[in-house]
Amino acid sequence: MAAKLKNTDTASAEDASPFMLEAFRNFDSIRDYFSASKNGTIVVTSRNSASKDLANHQPSHFFELGGLSDEESVTLLQERSQLEMAKIDTIAAKAILYRLACHPLAITQASSYISRKKIRLSQFLDHYEKSRAQILKHTPNLNDYRRQLSEDEEETSLNVFTTWELSLQQLLETKDSGKENFDLLTLISFFDCKDVSEELFSSYTPRAQSWPAEYYWPVDCLAFCLSNEEYPDGQLLGGCEKFGEILTDLSEMSLVQPWAWGEDDYRHCYLHPLIKDHDTRLANVDAIISIFLDQCGRYTEAEVINRRLVDFSAKNFGLKDKDTLRCMNNLAVTYSYQGKLKLAENLYRQVLEEFQALLGSDHADTPRSISALARILMDTGIENKDTLSSLHILAMILRYQKDYGEREKILERVLAVREKLLGPSHENTLFTVGELGMLWRDMGDLDGAEKMIRRSLKGVEISLGSDHRSTLGTVSPLGLVLQDIGRLVEAENMMLRSIEGETKLSGRQRTTTLKSIWNLAGILRDQRKFTESQELWKEALEGLQKALGDDYYHTINCLAGYSNLMGMIAAETSSEITGPIEDDWETASSSSESDSGVQTTIPNPAQ
Template identity: 25%
Template sequence: MFSLDGDSRSLHIAGGQGGPGGPAHLQGGTGGIGQGPIVNITTSQLIAHNLQATVATDQASQLWNLRASQTASHCPPPSRIFCGRQEILNKMHHFFSDTGIQHTYVLYGLGGAGKTQIALKFIKESLSRFSDIFFIDTSTIATIDTGLKNIAVLKDFGDSPPDGLLWLTSKVEEWLLLFDNADDPSINLNDFIPQCNHGNIIITSRNPGLRVYAGSNASLVSNMEEEDAVALLLKSALQEATSHTEQIAAEIVKSLHYLPLAIVQAGAFISKSRDLDGYLPLYMKHQARLLSEKPAQSHDQYAWTVYTTWQISFDQLTLPAAMFLQHCSFLHYNGISEEIFRYASEYHFYSDGPSEEELEKPLEFLSHFLAPDGEWDSLQFLDATNEVQSYSLISFDAEKKVFSIHPLVHSWSQGTVGNPKRYMSTMGSILGMALSERPQGDIQLASLLLCPHIELAVKRDVEIALVFRAQYTTIFWEGGRYKQAKRLQEEVLEKQRQLLGENHPDTLTTMGNLAVSYSKLGEHRKAKELNILVLEKRKQVLGENHPDTLQTMGNLANSYSDLGEHQKAKELKVIVLEKRKQVLGENHPDTLQTMGNLANSYSYLGEHQKAKELRILVLEKRKQVLGENHSDTLSAMGNLATSYSKLGEHQKAKELNILVLEKQKQVLGENHPDTLSTMGNLASSCSDLGEHQKAKELNILVLENRKQVLGENHPDTLSAMGNLATSYSKLGEHQKAKELNILVLEKQKQVLGENHPDTLSTMGNLASSCSDLGEHQKAKELRILVLEKQKQILGENHPDTLETEKLLGSTSPKQGEPSGTR
């Protein structure tokens, strides 16, 4: 039977019930099994007398041969609701515009991403470019042979697959061959590609390895742009585009992660229920069911649902590859690295950790990637991951050396296991095992990769060994996730007190780490009290000179600094440094840490030259001991930049801050608190050099990120707020600066106290804002108060005290002088 499509001027010819072995896409036999596929022949004009029916010699079926002025396209049409993908289509049009040589283009990506539809859309837009267009189902060798045989039959050039290949090879024309669904990695597609210098080939595949046939002439087909995804959903749902429907559709496509097949399935469901607004709540509750059901009516000939198309690929995987995908689906879908599994495979059983029997499942999974001698075998791991990649069920970022899983594949894969809690527990243990063996300096693994996985593991209601949960807290802390670290440390500490007792070394370690978290979260008084308690207990349990005792003593000194007690902090840091030199040696990382902390105290006390000299020494030693890109080395580099700034070497400070910032973004991530501190320091350098607009923009960015990462009332957030007020002042926005300084001052009084150096600094900035606005009496009163407190707290010769004295002298300018001289 055939029907005429007036819009596309295409003749759709459908076979009857196909006889056994009937050639696909061209003929339909009588009886037998399987509906014969559609043939689509596009013409410029359909005239009845131009149609001639011929009978195939080897099958008792009809073959329609159309002679017309345009190309014969033996392909199905693209979906009537096709949307977007213009960038890929433009690239293909440009690539195929050149003639005279053979062109091959590969469209690769996850099943359901719309590879075939892009190819068909391109073909529809390019009919005049090609002499003939052939569609070959490349899912099996049998379907490829059938497709090539059909070409031979159609062209009256024999009736075998080699005949079809021979016609393509010998016909020096601009034909186009579409190898669709070339997904089976065991098929060598090169055996079926015409070996000639003419013709054009498009390959669609889930296997990124097929890029070998196209080089750079390939496109990864992944998620749609939001605007196109919204348009696709509304078209498939038969919904009119209004501001309301577009807003609802945007929320739906976001939850579907912009995957075309999922969007079309959702649209089909909505078109039936006619309830766009009600879809998202249903999807959140019944995701697996909605993505598994095939709509009764379809906009194209794609036979599978989202979940069934991935199941087909999954069923082809070997056991190690399938297990890898399933286990990874219980990690976060991004940032999956080989190191997680390699470190876990090196786990040594510790007396306070779980037994071999308790870790039976993790060890069983890891055994698939071990050599016979029990060592980690990267080649076996690579074989498994390459296999999963060949179906685009995972992707690999070669630059970052990490795997990722499409979020929908991630949730689907979880549904393929019978006992999800067992897998959750297994992966929770593997993470703990990896952390136990992770090299101490591998901060990047912690801050950029492991935190999201640990976060998921902590949220799940599964049993994970206490020693592993304690390891998790370290990763949160290193990754700058201080709130999560604090929550988990408090939970671990409570259990350790119950199981191990108040004075057990592990309990004291968690207690000390919790004090550091309090400090990082700006809870400085709480940190100080806990450090004092831990120090007393460690002196009793471990002794005065034990490295852990000295660590707590150093933490207590930092608490004094955080509370503005800089002289007290300095004195204690000097003691810790001397003891660490004796116990650990001059170049031990902990000794260098104390040296850096002492330099900070010199800086706080206005001894900037002394601070600079010590910081140069710390930086050199850290480069030698830890390496150029270690987070502690970068911290030392940033501190040296601060010294340059304090000593007026602003250009030098700016250049060093730029270098540190770039490295910290790579090592720690863009939103790590240390990265944000450097960004704030860079803003200060820009301001010191008169680049006030640039400083303002950076300060706004730092403030926004600190609010998200640390919270609105964290001391560092308040500091960023004060720096932004300074930028407003420098740019002449004095009223804005004053209002912000008032807000910061009120918050700092509550959080830090009235006499904290940072509070006094803000009070001085507020005095400057008043002066800038002509409120000289108010400015004078504030500066008198600041000066009094600074003399008591910082001393008469501290640079901040001297600066306030100088400004106090300029608060009441002589007639004719500009106000606000600083």
């Protein structure tokens, strides 16, 4: 604030004189509380843009506050969630902040939820998609997030949803146009919130009036915007000015961002993503009812609703739309409850394929479809090669979501059948052995992990040779397990073998080789060979930056580990001068590329 007003925020001798400061937030009848003193400052914060009229016509005394910067948002998330900065998952943090649009109160609420539930940052968005209303009504235990909403009500907790509900209540109480404006806001919330154009509504209105059998009409909130002018056939013209007035009203209440003219001569507005969440959270009534019917065993009724939702969504948004895919997923659930396993399998396969193409393997909806398909495949019988391959792939994808229980169940079932059908020494059987070994490593069973990965490595060496890519893909994970156990010399030898083989096959700049170099740097760091570790880590980092770019998660994690290493080197240098220090090896060891996959040419990203 001081910077905005070009004043200083440091103490001075003049501050000792009698001085008054009043601060108001979300005010009511504000002038009744103004002090009569002329020696002081009044600060008013409000979500209503009409508050600028209080600035005595001095523009420099009124300014809008946007969202936090990325750096400020990360700091707020870290402080409020009580996480150590060194242990912050950078990629997950960025995803959370992007989803919350760097909104300070939303970040505070999310951080409080993360802290109370003791969940990882990487788990938060999945929680948010399932329970966004609960999370955004989760209020931090702070006095500054409480107020009395009206004279007749008790003091209540404030949160992102209640602050907007105040504005929505005010909007609904507006005479003549309140309900229509509210309905229009709800309609706007179903569009891309980054750019909502007036053209959408001005194009729809005449078409809907002309072909009411094909378009939904009348739409009350759009009909409210119509002017009194008529087309020759008696239809009413769209009321552009009325639409603009509504947007102005909504923006003054901070329900939409101030609108602006676009180059296409239409008004364009921006809707905050969290308001979009608030307005659309009650829109899934049919889906909620169908889930309820499934849970009650009323599967036929649930199937009718889910079929209708799939048909409607596919017709209006297409088969590849994520909402359509979720409707299809719900229908597949109902089919599986009814024992219609083939229908359920076909739907799950389609949903899984489209989710992976649309959202990627890391998205929360993908593993849910994977797990559901896996259960269907196991229920229908898995003693055929195609089904076994599908299940193995599903288990590998689940690795990215750290769904250990589901993944272990699938891998153990696949391994048992592959050993029976193909034999214990078959290449595909050994792949599953190695994958199960890495899972046990993730679960903390290091002895079991070493035995399984050594069995896989020995079998693949005999079958494919010591220099085959699949063999080398098992060498690096074994090195990581040995590192976890603390047998660092053996781990170093394994990683050197991996680097030598990968370099011979693909060159030193290939990403798989660079990740093995990164792993070796972590092993050398654990041996306090800081100079060698620094050289290799720098080589891996520069190679990944060149191959993948600065924003890729491998590169980001490698950079974080390198920064951690440099901090350790600085601390080591300092200790030589001032005396010994206590090392934080647990924090340090988490920064190497320590989650490589077995039998894959591109290992899984760092933790």
